[in-house]
Amino acid sequence: MLIGFAGLGRMGRPMATHLARAGHTVLAHDPGLDRVPDGLTAVAAAELAVADLSISMLPDGASTRELVVRGLADADRDHLHVVMGTVGPAVVRDLATTGPVAIVDAPVSGSVSMAEAAALTAMVGGTDEQFARIRPVLAAMTSAQFHTGPAGSGSAAKLAVNAVLATLSQGIAEGLLIAEAGGLDLPVFYEVLRASAAGAPYVGYKEEAFLAPDSAGVAAPISLIRKDLGLALDLAGDRFALPGAEAAYAVLNDATAAGLGDEDMAQVLAALRLRTTTKQEALS
Missing domain, CATH: 3.40.50.720 (NAD(P)-binding Rossmann-like Domain)
Known part of the structure; x- marks a missing residue:
């Protein structure tokens, strides 16, 4: 053809x-x-x-x-x-x-x-x-x-999938921060996470991106995920609330403002670390 x-x-x-x-x-x-x-x-x-x-x-x-x-x-x-x-x-x-x-x-x-x-x-x-x-x-x-x-339903499905991925990425990043605060070795915790009830396939194949981002390369950049999540929020409009997506979108905005837009979406972890640093500086 x-x-x-x-x-x-x-x-x-x-x-x-x-x-x-x-x-x-x-x-x-x-x-x-x-x-x-x-x-x-x-x-x-x-x-x-x-x-x-x-x-x-x-x-x-x-x-x-x-x-x-x-x-x-x-x-x-x-x-x-x-x-x-x-x-x-x-x-x-x-x-x-x-x-x-x-x-x-x-x-x-x-x-x-x-x-x-x-x-x-x-x-x-x-x-x-x-x-x-x-x-x-x-x-x-x-x-x-x-x-x-x-026509149009495929795009709605894609936005729904990426809304899940965006919130899942943020959930993994927050889990890593909690584990770190508790004194856990992050690779060991990731093994636990992958084998747990939360161990979706995405958790497994994003391990390197979260734990060794410099060698993992970029699978899906923050800029595109942010764009997709923005489209999902536009679709929701005033008809229904998406609090998880709204929270993830705010972190993606922080990541973009920090110059991480071209980095892999797993770099929401870096954006959350920057939030922590900013909060600590404000309290000191």
Whole structure:
């Protein structure tokens, strides 16, 4: 299949590469890159419209809207665009209603290493027919694909998942601080945590990020998690309260203000340590 792919960042690059390895012809667009990976063909945004199917893995709603409204304006009527970046359900539903092409959203859950291993989970919002059409394509990049409902529902599912991850990250960080205050060796405590009732899979694969952040690399930066959590809070609006998400968002704001926005989300631990230092200084 001829597939257009926009957005070759940390996640998009391996995802597009998997499509090419699966035998698809991939037209790739990313204005921030001088060249694209081997196996992909670099094109301008408007050239994505010649494909049967296009995918965007862009960081926000504004860039996604620009691509769809302007880049795909001349696409055929049967062209289908898959929004895989986390942009929020409102943007997806608006594009599905007013955009020049049919829209499906399929944001993914997982880290860069999972993208490289094609082990992501996709949450797909669209019709039954659209889901059937794109599922084989998604299977080249992901290990699980869930049909969550109509357009926009995939994005709502992604925000819900990331709200859990953000609060879970903060919970791990707070647990580490409590253990440290009690005189525990942190690697020993982490073994206890991983084997306890709180030992979700996320706890296990984030061990290095929490205990040895300098060597762990960045799986999901604080800036993106903060953006996603902000979208979740916007979705909640005045309709219902999200006290855990609000608390996690405040810590992510602190982390961003401290210059940690490009660091892995496990660095909420560093942000909480800074809070402690500031509190102690205020009391002294």
